[in-house]
Amino acid sequence: MNDCLFCKIIAGEIPSTKVYEDDKVYAFRDINPQAPVHVLVLPKEHMDSANAITSENAGNIAAVFEAVPKIAAAEGLSDGYRVINNCGADAGQTVMHIHFHLIGGRKLGEKIV
Ligand code: 5GP
Ligand code: ZN
Numbered sequence: 001m002n003d004c005l006f007c008k009i010i011a012g013e014i015p016s017t018k019v020y021e022d023d024k025v026y027a028f029r030d031i032n033p034q035a036p037v038h039v040l041v042l043p044k045e046h047m048d049s050a051n052a053i054t055s056e057n058a059g060n061i062a063a064v065f066e067a068v069p070k071i072a073a074a075e076g077l078s079d080g081y082r083v084i085n086n087c088g089a090d091a092g093q094t095v096m097h098i099h100f101h102l103i104g105g106r107k108l109g110e111k112i113v
Contacts, residue, residue: 025067
C-alpha cells in the first residue's frame, strides 16, 4: 500500500485540497475537474476497487455514502449531482484505491446511465 497515490494523499505526504474528512472517509478536489464541482470521495482504508468490497469492509463504503450528501450540501449542489465509480480497466480506473467521483455544479447532460 506504500506506493498508493491516494494513501499518500490521505496521509498528507502529497498535498490535496481537502473538502471533507472523518475517521473513515477523506475527500478532496480532483486535479483535473470535469465540472465546476468534482470531488473524489474515498475510504481511508485502502482497497483497490469495487471488486474488493466484502461484508467485512463494506462499512467503509457506507461511510463514503454517508459523507456524500454532506459534501454535496457544503458544495451547494442543491439541484443534484452524479456519483461515479470506475472499476477496472474497461471503466478507465487509473488509481487503484477505490474512489467515488462526486460531480455537479452544471447540467450534466450526455448520460451513460
Ligand atoms: P479514475 O480514472 O481512477 O476513476 O480517477 C482518478 C482521478 O484521480 C482522475 O479524475 C484524476 O484527475 C485524479 N487524480 C490523479 N492524480 C491526482 C492527484 O495527484 N491529485 C488529485 N487531486 N487528483 C488526482
Ligand atoms: Zn491506497
